[in-house]
Amino acid sequence: EDQVTQSPEALRLQEGESSSLNCSYTVSGLRGLFWYRQDPGKGPEFLFTLYSAGEEKEKERLKATLTKKESFLHITAPKPEDSATYLCAVRAYSGAGSYQLTFGKGTKLSVIP
Amino acid sequence: DGGITQSPKYLFRKEGQNVTLSCEQNLNHDAMYWYRQDPGQGLRLIYYSQIVNDFQKGDIAEGYSVSREKKESFPLTVTSAQKNPTAFYLCASSIGTNNYGYTFGSGTRLTVV
Numbered sequence: 139e140d141q142v143t144q145s146p147e148a149l150r151l152q153e154g155e156s157s158s159l160n161c162s163y164t165v166s167g168l169r170g171l172f173w174y175r176q177d178p179g180k181g182p183e184f185l186f187t188l189y190s191a192g193e194e195k196e197k198e199r200l201k202a203t204l205t206k207k208e209s210f211l212h213i214t215a216p217k218p219e220d221s222a223t224y225l226c227a228v229r230a231y232s233g234a235g236s237y238q239l240t241f242g243k244g245t246k247l248s249v250i251p
Numbered sequence: 252d253g254g255i256t257q258s259p260k261y262l263f264r265k266e267g268q269n270v271t272l273s274c275e276q277n278l279n280h281d282a283m284y285w286y287r288q289d290p291g292q293g294l295r296l297i298y299y300s301q302i303v304n305d306f307q308k309g310d311i312a313e314g315y316s317v318s319r320e321k322k323e324s325f326p327l328t329v330t331s332a333q334k335n336p337t338a339f340y341l342c343a344s345s346i347g348t349n350n351y352g353y354t355f356g357s358g359t360r361l362t363v364v
Contacts (some may be wrong), residue, residue: 227294
């Protein structure tokens, strides 16, 4: 069974204190790993897609990396507006000719001024 | 601007009542999805549709029904058979199911009263 595990469940940082969020996965036939940001009471907002080990993508203070077993979302010098829940999802073959996303439970990030 | 519109934002259901959640997209996406989100859990797939007039059950389809009569629309009915319907419901769409990320709506919060 495909599994996606995110850690930590919650992370509290001081403004400017860099850190990383982890997403480990066990899937067969990975066809992409996705990072989303979700604010309370809203739908997830797409951040990055990574397809192969060694790939990296950046957007402002966020940088996502991928290995064969896990992905990291690095947050450099975070600001309070980076506070949100960050979701990781992997796409793998689900049968009947289709691929589906399996989501982790998310990491809730709080950045304190 | 293209996007996904979910309505209503908040919905209250009485015991034994069926309710329908609306999802409309103007992105010209072929695939559409319904997810359920509960506190402390990852997004769980209810139903998905790859083309008009066709849909498949996801991991937690019991007590739910859908239709896909138009490419733009994918309504979800929560029936009285769903014993624990209180949750945050998210609709998403993608160009296809194989190699593309999802665009999410803003969600509907359903509460049983």
